[in-house]
Structure formats: C-alpha cells, structure tokens
Amino acid sequence: MTETLKSAGEPPKGRLTTFLKLLWADKFAFFAAVFLLIVVLCAVFGPLLLETLATKQNLRGRNAAPFDLEAGWAMILGADALGRPLLPRIVVAAQNTIFVAAGAVFFSMLIGTALGLIAGYSRGRAAQMIPRLGDVIMSFPSLLLAVIVLYILEPSVVNIVIVLAITRIPIYLRTARAEVLEVRERMFVQAAKVMGASDRRIVFRHILPVVLPTLLTIATLDFAFVMLAESSLSFLGIGIQAPDITWGLMVSQGRPYLTNAWWLSFWPGLAIILTTLSLNLLSNWMRIALDPTQRWRLEMGGRKNG
C-alpha cells in the first residue's frame, strides 16, 4: 500500500524538490542561477520599462562618474559619452546581447551536435564528408566570413545570429564526433544492439547523454566568445546598429574614454564576465547533478565539488 502511494505521488513533486535541493547544495551554482534569472528578466522586461530612460541624452551629464547619488538612481553607475545613464542601458542591452549570444550558441550547438552524432555514428560516406565540412569552416577566419556575409546581407540581429552560429559549428561537431567514436564502442552500446535497439534509440538514449555534458560545458564557455565576437562586429560597424545596443557594443563604445572614464567599458564588461561565469558555474553543477555516479558529491552537501 505504501509502495503504491509513493510511486503515484512522489516523482513529479519529488523531482523538483530534489533538483532544488541539489542546486542549494552547491552555493556557487545557486547564486549563479539567481543571477542568470535576473539577467533573463532584464532581457525580457528591460526594454519595455527602461527604453526611454536608456536612450535619453543629457549632454550636461557626459561621462558622469558613478556612485553619484545626487543625479538619481539611474546614474548610479555613471553615464556614457552622450550622458545616457549606464544602468538602464545595461538592462536594456541585455535583451539584444542574450538574444544574439543564446541564439548563436544554441543553433551552433544544435547543428554541430547533430552533425557530430551523424559523423561519429554512421560508417558511411557521411562519416567522411561531415568532418571535412567542419574543416572548411574552420580554415576560413570566422570574423572575415562574418564581415563578408554581413557586408552582402543586411546587418540585422537575425543575420548576426546566423553568421556567428555557422562559424562556431565546428567546435561542437568535432567534440561530438570524437566522443561518439569512443562511446559507441563501449559495452553498453553493444548490449543495446544485442537487444535489438534501433540506431535512433542507441544514439539518443545511450550515446547522447554521455556526450551532452561535455558539449554543454563548451557551450557556456562559447557564450562569452560569441558576445565578444558580436561586439567586434558591432565595432566594425556591421554588427548591431546604433541606437540598438549590446554589452559588447557598449564595451567598444567606451574604449576611447578608457583613460578618463573607465566606467563606460567596465560595467558592461562586468556584466559579460558575470554572465559567463554564472553559466560556467551552473554547467559545472549540472555536469555533476546529471551524472548518477557523481551526484553523491552534491547529496553529501557542503563539500566542494572536485
């Protein structure tokens, strides 16, 4: 009787609470998750609430210093070269930044992983061709490719996402392929074959879960790279176009003033660093939480994960 009750009531509720408990066990990951939640909220609601404030020029407040409470809360982080308050600008810029970075990382990971799985698992011609495709993309300087494509096409957010996604595909492709080549020879894959499992089941049920944590870790690191790549494109004038803003663009806009107004580049730079760091901490936690053989590290609580 108790057994049936348990099995009926526990899984849906139990999974969420154990999930949160595991997250709480790793304090760094917990605060990283909280920070990322704030960033996402900024990205979703920021432009709606602070758009006008963020674009209002105030030439008397050019390069206003931070921590000056007299100018109002919006100026707490200072103002940029046109006197626009930095804090609302960072909040508003979160939307474009996160959209470009998340979009590019997501699509490059999706496509790269899919191609990598095919290249690693199939023994046919695809196994020969796909890695060469990755080589072709890698042999071409990614920024040059982006410059050419964006010069021909209209520089828009969607196009930037596409270009950045394409240039990052080989990273996931190569990693996924290399891991699949190793995992598919493991005994449990052979055992699944003996049971008559379809190729699809073997790839998605047995191989992908082993490969995914590695790819997710790479993706979080790539997040920062993509943000900075986007800022260099914006710097060259073929990325995000003003008055649209991103963190990367803000960093590059603040560059001429680095010697006399460090805060112009510093705050958006800090936002990039903190976001990437949080993602990294969270992915590190996830790698442990998703691996049944490692999970005890979190379940024991309080211990540093090694």
Added chain:
Amino acid sequence: MADHLLEVRDLSVEFHTAAGTVKAVQGVTWHLDRGETLAILGESGSGKSVSASAVMNLIDMPPGKITSGQILLDGKDMLKMTAEQRRQINGKRIAMIFQDPLAHLNPVYTVGWQIAEIMTTHGTAKAEAQSRALALLKRVGLPEPEVAMGKYPHQFSGGQRQRLMIAMAMACKPDILIADEPTTALDVTVQAQILALMEELQHETGMGLLLITHDLGVVAEIADRVVVMNGGRIVEEGGAAEVYRNPKHPYTKKLIDAAPGKGAMPEERDRSAQPLLQVENLQLSYGAFKALKGASFNIMPGETVAVVGESGSGKSTLARAILRLEEPDGGRALYNGKDLVTMGARELYGLRRDIQMVFQDPTQSLNPRMTVFQLISEAWVIHPDILPRAQWKERVGELLVKVGLSREMAQRYPHQFSGGQRQRIAIARALAMEPKLIICDEAVSALDVSIQAQVIALLEGLRREFDLSYLFIAHDLPVVKDFADRVIVMKSGQIVEEGPVRQVFENPAQPYTRALLAASLDPDPEVQARRRAERKEALPA
C-alpha cells in the same frame, strides 16, 4: 628478532575518502624469508595489495595514512627512513611486477633502454648495463634477445611483456620480488610458463618472492606459505598444503569450497533432436587477418556449450559473428532452421529476443546513467509486444528477486552495486527478453571466486527453470568443467576439438587440448606438485 628478510608488523592503513575513513588493512603481520615464496591470498577489497604497496612506499599519503605498525627490512624499520633511502631500496633491493605490464612500460622507449636505465640510475656504467640487459632478456626467455633490445613494448605479446617486467625487476638482483597478480591477465599456458620462470629465478638468486593473488591455483603451484586476507585482516596463515587440507577459518573454507572444478561432470545428453542453433563453417576476417576460419557446431535446446581457448583464438569473434555484431564473411548459422547470417534487419530484430548476451565486464555493459529499472525495462521499450507497460514495475521486481537481488534496488544506479550484483543485473536484463539462448562472453571471469560460484549456480538454476541454452565462452577450464555439457576448444580461429565435457577433460584427443589442461592450475597443492613432477619428467624427452 631480525631473522626475517622482510617483516611487516601490526600494520594498519587508512584511507580518507568522501564516504568517510576506510580501514584498508588492520593489524597485519607477516614475514618473508630468503628463498621463500609467500602468497597473500584474498578477493577484491580484502586489502591484499595494501601491505605490499606500503612496503614499496606506493601509498598516496594524503588520502592514505599508515596509522600503526613497522616494516622491517633486515631488522631496520623502513617507515622511519627518509624518502631518499626508500628510493635506494626500491628497485635495488625490492623490485615489483604488476598485473598489467603494458601500463608499466614506457611506450616511447625501447625495452633495452628501459632495462638498462634501471641499472644506470643505481650507478652501473652504461656499457655494462647494456650487456647486462641483453643477458637478462636472454635469461627470461625472449626469442632473439638482440633484436628484442631495440623493440618497443607494444611489439610484444602479453606474456612476453610480463617476461620483460621480470627482466626489469631482476636487473639489480633484488633480495625481494613482489608480484601483484602477475599472471591474472595471461592465458593459462603462458601463466604456467611465467610462474615456472619466477620459480627458476628464485632458485638461482635465493630471493624472497611475495606473491599477491586471488587464485588458489597460483598459490598451489608456487607458494610455500600462504596468508589469507579478508576485510583488511589476516584470517589464516600457514603452509600452502596445510591451509588447503585443513582450513580453520570459515572464510578460508568458503574460498576453497568455491574453487571451481570439483563438481561432477554431467552425463552426455541425447542429441538426436533438432538443434537450436546450427553453425556451419562460419568465417570472419578483419582485413587480411582471418579471425574465424570456418567454425561448425550445434547447440541443442537446454544445453550448455562451452567455448574455451586462449586470447586471440577467435572465441569472442565467434559470439559476435553469431549475434551479427560483426558481419561474417561466409558460412551459415541456422537458428531453428533460419539463417542468422543472411537475415535482414527486420527479421533480426525479432530474433534479438531469442538470443541474448551477457558480457564480461558488467561495469561497462550497463549504461551508468540508467537506473536498474530503466536498464531492465529497456528490453520492453525495444520489444513492446513482450509486456504491457502497466506490468513493467512488477516484472522488474520479479526478475530482480529471481537473480538474487531485492525489489527495492530497482531505483538505484549500477555504480551503487558490487561487481557480482552488477552481473546479476546484466543477467536479469537478458532474462527480460525471455530468450532461448544466452551467450555468455567470459561472463564470470571478472568476478571473485566465491561470487563466480554464486553466479554459475544462478545460471544453472535459470537453465533448469526456463529450459535455456548457453553458449559459454571462457578461458577458465575448471569453471567449464562444472557447468558445461559440451566443450569446444578453439585455437587460431579454428575448432580443434569438440565433445562432451567428460570426454574432452578425461580423454583429450588433441595435443593442444592436453597442453591447455596440463597448464590449468588446480587449487590443491598436492595435485599441482604431482603435475609439476610430470611436467619435469616430460621435459627431457
């Protein structure tokens, strides 16, 4: 008190792990004299290697800690020596050889260089070291020692590599040789040669030999005295023959009882009916290498057919070819009259239900990210017609009970089980398919002797209950003797002998089968002593 060459007194070692402090060995005391062979016998986790590691200063000291005891070499306590003094002793006075020689040979240097290096680091001149290395290679019986000097480790076979390790260990004429499972990874015939070599070298140099093993047969073959360990403590100690004849501790008794090869051999079965599996001239090659050169045999319903042979004989390839994990080049494998070799993917999918496999290493054959429930029920995900989803939970519980586990274990992950329990899970998974034939590829070789006996008994019980047939691939002859109805002996991709188990074991027709039987070790020291005498007589002739 300084009579003994090496003495370990009241040694206790702890390891600090995340799961708390593990007491690896507690109050262990043993000694080794010149010209004597001491065997430390125990199963995995018994702490049999720990005291030897402590002697060699191989215990990693932050997680590990020696909490009490002394290690006396000629009466001097090694634990009180400096690291530099210990280094002088290692290699020069005490040498060690390991289970896996390939992992302990540097792949980028020639073996000649590596052997000479040991001597040069201990202060021998280069030219002399070279000539000594050559002499050693000659002594350990490597073919063409001059050529062998310039070869790299991967160019040697497993047995030859172990000879190399012995040559390296002997380089500085040590007083003590510690051998940690030196022959476990080797074939039986090679094992016999290596043990004989170690014994000869011991007679020549008068060194003390400390042998760490799980194998009663090895103890019977070579040891003068034996120390039996269980759970970090010494449970019994004495002369090898005496301990085997009159074991005092219950654990020793259990260990000796579990040793395979003592049961009665089954009588021959009636083989006139339609065979379940009929293999005819099955062939498979990897490139130019013919791994399987035409194998033919039958398996009757309810019969256990064992395939024995040394590594590289093609016995695993045979299993993989029947299961179509590798595509055979030719021949037929008729299962109930249908040819498995030419079968299409759809028909093969249906037949997967009937023929299942249990792999050698359950640690690798169970997906570490799936729970036991998911592992076992995967059979029904793949073949939905076996069992409706509502009954899965109940049936998984039944299967777990059937293989000697409990229902509550269904939500655990494989790493939370011991090796023997994992193999039971793998067997439960195979049974979930309700197969007619189970192919066991070295299914018990990775297990401890007492666990091995339990798993064999489980397989035997299941055979009677479900009228299963087994194709049982093994290199361990005593296990086969207890369990199989028929034996197939393979050598270099060919079947050299086939017959009922009694006939093959009592009247082997082929010289190869006879050699294999002669090389396999009996746990009884007296039987081994008799065999050794026979072997010596046979040599001059």
